[in-house]
Amino acid sequence: MAADADPARKSIGARRNPDSADAILEAAEAVLVEAGYAGFSIEAVARRARAGKPTIYRWWPSKAALLLEVYQRQKRVDVPDTGRLEEDLVGFLKNLFAHWRETSSGSVFRSLIAEAQSDDTASASLAGYALGRRSHTGQILERAKARGEIGVDIDSALVADLIASFAWKHLLTNRLDEDEATIRKTVNYVMRGIAAPGK
């Protein structure tokens, strides 16, 4: 250990650590994965990061703010680009479910949604994210429009919202293990809405 064993002369000192923010964010993510949202406390994060609570509160005003930044650091899920809308949508949902299952992203996103139910900062951020036109599904649909695969008059936001809602509900009800057939059935159904003549 770096710390001297002599209690009368603790020489561990106050080392300047400009990158401690990274350590705290990594610790926060680790706590979230290992202990879940219920065990996610500033205390636990500080212990894990070997940092003091005031250090965390200096940079993040609330638990929600820390959670938000952990969320924004997440690696993005792969968005396929196969040249066919159906394959892109099915592939994306498959990737997304696997991503949520197998990385910390699922835990983080679930926690963010839960936190948003009692914290205005998280709620506003989540609403902004959900309303954003840059969602992955939106990109897939825009590409299909550019290829001429679907009409430019299709309401991408509406379709993307439906697909995203489907994914959210599966995340929130622990149904991320759907097989490809189920996902494809839903995608096919939604695509029938695209193909049918507008009303």
Add this chain to the structure above:
Amino acid sequence: MAADADPARKSIGARRNPDSADAILEAAEAVLVEAGYAGFSIEAVARRARAGKPTIYRWWPSKAALLLEVYQRQKRVDVPDTGRLEEDLVGFLKNLFAHWRETSSGSVFRSLIAEAQSDDTASASLAGYALGRRSHTGQILERAKARGEIGVDIDSALVADLIASFAWKHLLTNRLDEDEATIRKTVNYVMRGIAAPGK
């Protein structure tokens, strides 16, 4: 939990259940509405109900269990039956959003979803509810089938799941104030998927 309307099930000793249980459930709902999910604690409920904490813990093993029973006591939203599928779906979503906005049901359901992210009991219950075939949207679709308005081969569960996902996401992102036009647009889109020939 289980409806025990059986007066024959008796043993020795005092049984003053109903009054106190009702008072606690009403207090729990009131706390949830007034203080939100963040302020929903057993302590707060006990204070409000002028009951002791042990009384609450005797009947409900956890916060999630109490939340579940509050949720199950909620008045159900009106399910319209106009004889036309489109009007039924639009009317139901309008009713549902208004119900969530204007009664305590929205707060209770949001809290239940949040709790489900860290409590297995709530999670299992929520998943069961979401999987249930007796959902309101499912009833509307079954009625449309019985009238011959849509084919019996339509996957009601899939369509109901899509509609429910849409509603959930709007609840969770504070977008319950959508006007009828937006709701109708989504319903029309989903109905085009019904009308289009299957693949």
Add this chain to the structure above:
DNA sequence: GCCTGAAAACGGGCCGTTTCGTTTGATCGC
């Protein structure tokens, strides 16, 4: 000698539980 920043301590709230003394109501002896 300031200033930065980590560690420790503080006051407060809620948790889930235990321990009181009291109240209720079904059972049973009279």
Add this chain to the structure above:
DNA sequence: GCGATCAAACGAAACGGCCCGTTTTCAGGC
């Protein structure tokens, strides 16, 4: 019948513990 009895449920208080958000203390760098 009817009152005594006794188990169960009750409200209240207090507990040890954890975590909150803040404040204070103190060691080193400039």
